[in-house]
Amino acid sequence: MEMGKEIRRLRTDRGLTQEALADALNVSPQTVSKWECGTSMPDIQMLPEIAVYFGVTIDQLFAMTPEQQMERIENHIYSSGRIREAEERQIEKQVNAFAENPKYEGQAKTLLALLYNHQAGQYRLLAAECGKEAVLKTGGDSNAISELANAWGSYMPDWNVRNHHALIEWFSDYCSKNPENRAAHMWLLDNLIDDRRLVEAGEWLEKLAAIDNTFRTEMYRYQIALAAGEINEAEAHLCKLETMEDQEWSRALTLGDIYTQRQEYDKAIEWYRKGQEMQPSPKYIDSAASIAHICEIRGDKAGAIAAYREVLQLLKEEWGIISGEECEEIEQAIKRLQV
Numbered sequence: 001m002e003m004g005k006e007i008r009r010l011r012t013d014r015g016l017t018q019e020a021l022a023d024a025l026n027v028s029p030q031t032v033s034k035w036e037c038g039t040s041m042p043d044i045q046m047l048p049e050i051a052v053y054f055g056v057t058i059d060q061l062f063a064m065t066p067e068q069q070m071e072r073i074e075n076h077i078y079s080s081g082r083i084r085e086a087e088e089r090q091i092e093k094q095v096n097a098f099a100e101n102p103k104y105e106g107q108a109k110t111l112l113a114l115l116y117n118h119q120a121g122q123y124r125l126l127a128a129e130c131g132k133e134a135v136l137k138t139g140g141d142s143n144a145i146s147e148l149a150n151a152w153g154s155y156m157p158d159w160n161v162r163n164h165h166a167l168i169e170w171f172s173d174y175c176s177k178n179p180e181n182r183a184a185h186m187w188l189l190d191n192l193i194d195d196r197r198l199v200e201a202g203e204w205l206e207k208l209a210a211i212d213n214t215f216r217t218e219m220y221r222y223q224i225a226l227a228a229g230e231i232n233e234a235e236a237h238l239c240k241l242e243t244m245e246d247q248e249w250s251r252a253l254t255l256g257d258i259y260t261q262r263q264e265y266d267k268a269i270e271w272y273r274k275g276q277e278m279q280p281s282p283k284y285i286d287s288a289a290s291i292a293h294i295c296e297i298r299g300d301k302a303g304a305i306a307a308y309r310e311v312l313q314l315l316k317e318e319w320g321i322i323s324g325e326e327c328e329e330i331e332q333a334i335k336r337l338q339v
Contacts, residue, residue: 003062008036010054010061024053044076045087047094058094066104070095070111077115081325082122091115127151164191175204182212193223215244215251222258249278256290265294282318285311292333301337308334 011021011032018036022029025046034040042050051058062069073091077083083091092112099108131148138144156162171188178184185208192201201224209217222237242255252275259268269291276287292307308330315321315330 002064003041004035004038006061007032007042007050010056011036014054021053025049044073045090048090058097066098066101067107070098070104070107074111074114077111077118079321079324080118082126083115083119088115088119124151124153163195165195167191168195168197172204175207179207180211182208182216185211186216189220193220193227196227198224198228214248215241215246215254218244219251219254247278249275249280251275252278253286256287260290260294265298268294283314285314288314296337305334305337308337 007021011018018029018032022032025032027046031040035042047058047061051061054061059066059069062072064072073095077091092115095108095111095115098104099112128148128151131144131151134144135141135148168188168191171184171191175181175184175188185204189201189204189208192198192204201220205217205220205224208220218237218241222234222241225231225234225237238258241251241258244251252271256268256271256275259265259271272287272290276283279287288307288310292304292311295301295303295307311330312327315327321327
């Protein structure tokens with residue numbers, strides 16, 4: 001790896017042995033050797049110490065472009081569980097340094113949002129574990145039950161808490177100023193429909209239709225009609241959605257989601273399979289994971305195990321992932337179902 005080569009260059013330029021560098025950094029000579037051979041990388045928390053020791057910046061140590069460094073950090077976040085506080089602060093410091101350059105500010109802010117969302121998700125997992133213990137230890141105390149439900153992202157009956165007012169307000173303003181941004185329009189529509197603000201949703205859908213000629217417009221027409229209780233109209237839109245000549249794989253996955261919500265599971269699985277077949281490599285795990293959940297709902301343990309094994313196969317063959325938190329979660333699900 002480039003950083004290993006740079007560490008070796010800096011070490012040899014200063015006439016240092018691997019043993020001397022290892023002693024200075026409080027690691028083994030074998031660790032330094034692995035860095036320089038590219039078989040492993042220094043822990044991200046060690047980077048400031050290494051940079052200071054050689055009298056270079058972290059950027060110089062990486063011998064990578066800022067984009068490459070941020071990609072490495074992104075991959076590290078995705079492959080990590082809960083990141084320790086000291087490491088989180090170090091990542092913040094490094095990414096904020098990139099953000100000082102206007103050229104990289106957008107990418108850096110996106111990376112920080114990813115970091116904070118990742119940590120929030122990890123803390124919710126921790127809250128769920130504590131919540132389960134709290135419910136059992138308190139004999140079912142209502143506060144403990146509420147905290148457990150919140151940790152799992154439960155449905156919230158209180159409308160003032162459940163609604164997406166702040167998100168809708170921000171995205172409405174953004175879409176008004178950026179009328180060509182399809183992704184922003186779709187997030188706005190998703191949340192307007194979820195809040196049953198259907199008149200507004202219909203207005204924004206027409207704006208989306210002006211910039212998008214894919215299946216997505218018909219998908220939203222179906223969702224709005226269904227939410228309004230216009231069943232015949234919704235069915236007509238669903239029929240159009242199914243018979244479109246659009247070959248986008250995501251249309252098939254969307255139909256899988258629709259039929260799952262209708263509890264028409266055989267049709268859902270059929271569409272999920274079709275979507276996965278159409279999808280180019282690297283293929284996502286969504287279809288196989290959805291099928292696993294459907295099988296669990298149906299009580300089909302064997303089917304669920306097979307689908308979860310397919311998820312592991314996709315992670316390995318499509319993404320080169322054979323270990324880590326995501327794999328562990330799937331393996332635990334398989335063990336749970338084998339009992």
